[in-house]
Amino acid sequence: MKVGALALQGDFREHLAVVSRLGHDGVEVRTADEVAGVDALIIPGGESTTIGRLATIYGLMDPIRDRIAGGMPVFGTCAGMIFLASGTTGADQPQLGVLDVIVERNAFGRQVESFEADLRITGLSNPMRAVFIRAPWIEKVGADVEVLATVEAPDGGGEHAVVVRQDRILAASFHPELTADDRLHTMLIDLAEER
Amino acid sequence: MDTTTEHGTDRVKRGLAEMLKGGVIMDVVNADQAKIAEEAGAVAVMALERVPADIRALGGVARMADPAKVTEIINAVSIPVMAKARIGHFVEARVLESLGVDYIDESEVLTPVDEFHVDKRSFTVPFVNGAKDLGEALRRIGEGAAMIRTKGEPGTGNVVEAVRHMRLMNTQIGWLTTLGPDQLMNAAKELRAPIEVVKEVAASGKLPVVNFAAGGIATPSDAALMMQLGCDGIFVGSGVFKSGDPDVRARAIVEATTFYKDAAKIASVSAGLGEAMVGINVDTMPASERMQDRGD
Numbered sequence: 001m002k003v004g005a006l007a008l009q010g011d012f013r014e015h016l017a018v019v020s021r022l023g024h025d026g027v028e029v030r031t032a033d034e035v036a037g038v039d040a041l042i043i044p045g046g047e048s049t050t051i052g053r054l055a056t057i058y059g060l061m062d063p064i065r066d067r068i069a070g071g072m073p074v075f076g077t078c079a080g081m082i083f084l085a086s087g088t089t090g091a092d093q094p095q096l097g098v099l100d101v102i103v104e105r106n107a108f109g110r111q112v113e114s115f116e117a118d119l120r121i122t123g124l125s126n127p128m129r130a131v132f133i134r135a136p137w138i139e140k141v142g143a144d145v146e147v148l149a150t151v152e153a154p155d156g157g158g159e160h161a162v163v164v165r166q167d168r169i170l171a172a173s174f175h176p177e178l179t180a181d182d183r184l185h186t187m188l189i190d191l192a193e194e195r
Numbered sequence: 196m197d198t199t200t201e202h203g204t205d206r207v208k209r210g211l212a213e214m215l216k217g218g219v220i221m222d223v224v225n226a227d228q229a230k231i232a233e234e235a236g237a238v239a240v241m242a243l244e245r246v247p248a249d250i251r252a253l254g255g256v257a258r259m260a261d262p263a264k265v266t267e268i269i270n271a272v273s274i275p276v277m278a279k280a281r282i283g284h285f286v287e288a289r290v291l292e293s294l295g296v297d298y299i300d301e302s303e304v305l306t307p308v309d310e311f312h313v314d315k316r317s318f319t320v321p322f323v324n325g326a327k328d329l330g331e332a333l334r335r336i337g338e339g340a341a342m343i344r345t346k347g348e349p350g351t352g353n354v355v356e357a358v359r360h361m362r363l364m365n366t367q368i369g370w371l372t373t374l375g376p377d378q379l380m381n382a383a384k385e386l387r388a389p390i391e392v393v394k395e396v397a398a399s400g401k402l403p404v405v406n407f408a409a410g411g412i413a414t415p416s417d418a419a420l421m422m423q424l425g426c427d428g429i430f431v432g433s434g435v436f437k438s439g440d441p442d443v444r445a446r447a448i449v450e451a452t453t454f455y456k457d458a459a460k461i462a463s464v465s466a467g468l469g470e471a472m473v474g475i476n477v478d479t480m481p482a483s484e485r486m487q488d489r490g491d
């Protein structure tokens with residue numbers, strides 16, 4: 001199976017290393033032709049404003065939207081989750097709008113508040129070590145979105161979704177690609193194999 | 196947060212630099228410049244009092260930026276904000292950490308205060324340090340640096356030193372990978388670097404942290420050159436805001452960094468860019484003016 005990672009900016013190489021580890025063909029995606037050629041797509045961590053801006057300039061927004069509408073599985077981590085979402089609580093930025101959630105960027109605070117912790121995720125037997133870096137959380141979840149994991153706000157402001165799934169769209173606000181735990185990537189590949 | 200929560204681990208510190216890869220970090224001295232940089236697609240900004248070219252021109256002691264300026268820049272943008280502290284000045288570093296800066300650059304561009312570098316492991320905020328060669332990079336990583344950049348020769352608009360530093364780094368990493376376990380202690384001695392990190396690089400064939408290019412990058416082609424030499428991303432200091440048309444040049448450097456292998460794309464973004472910053476010949480520069488020799 002050919003699994004692409006959007007390679008405009010961010011840690012796409014770490015994602016592709018996971019894909020190879022799982023025995024699949026990982027490819028960098030920078031053009032509309034490359035979007036057309038993959039069985040599943042990963043939107044990596046990075047700076048969501050930069051990724052959105054470059055994707056707009058290079059005419060990738062509609063090709064990616066069309067593939068997702070056609071059923072291609074997609075997995076976004078951190079900036080990737082923001083890029084997939086329908087909006088943010090802050091200023092407008094280019095987003096695909098395919099995942100029916102509103103995200104809050106840098107929700108936990110600045111880099112000194114970045115952290116790692118064990119996280120229970122629905123569908124996985126044991127907790128995952130989750131690395132949150134200037135991470136977003138989900139502020140508002142749409143009707144068709146299944147919440148797979150939540151984290152309590154540090155200020156006691158309640159639970160917020162950090163892993164969600166809507167049909168074949170999977171998103172996490174942390175970075176599984178920075179650990180050796182491949183279970184969410186396996187979930188993406190299973191979604192592609194089900195098709 | 197539950198009991199498994201940890202802040203400021205190596206993974207969390209190095210991880211932010213991983214997210215900046217393939218991007219451009221721009222020096223800014225106020226909120227307006229920070230917004231221009233963000234709109235141009237910068238992945239982060241570096242807050243400082245004066246860009247290196249002006250520090251060079253002005254002379255005297257260069258220090259951390261005014262906290263009011265740093266806060267103004269933090270409030271102006273949603274991308275990460277880095278700021279420079281003087282080499283060895285752990286109080287400036289603590290001040291910047293308390294302001295909420297996302298990364299501290301312990302930088303030779305400012306005037307060093309000590310022959311010792313900051314003990315970066317004692318901080319929650321991550322640090323980036325400059326390096327001229329592999330040994331220097333590994334010493335800084337040994338002190339806790341979570342990101343490395345070439346030193347180059349800042350404020351010159353001349354990329355020759357950054358190229359030299361990156362080539363040397365690549366050659367030395369290549370050399371390490373050819374050595375057997377019985378040779379590594381001697382290599383550590385030669386590099387004046389901690390043996391644990393030397394072993395790690397010998398095994399993996401790469402630095403354990405992200406390595407950006409910095410020092411003298413002034414054009415889209417300069418940025419693409421450094422990316423092709425294997426850098427993970429680009430710092431632009433004086434190159435953007437000392438040029439004729441900062442807004443357009445900033446965008447062009449971002450695009451050249453993304454499509455660094457595509458000569459036609461680099462040509463198109465470079466066309467009609469206006470005046471680049473004035474360059475300085477590094478060979479004829481007096482030794483006392485070379486910033487790269489500060490800190491080792």
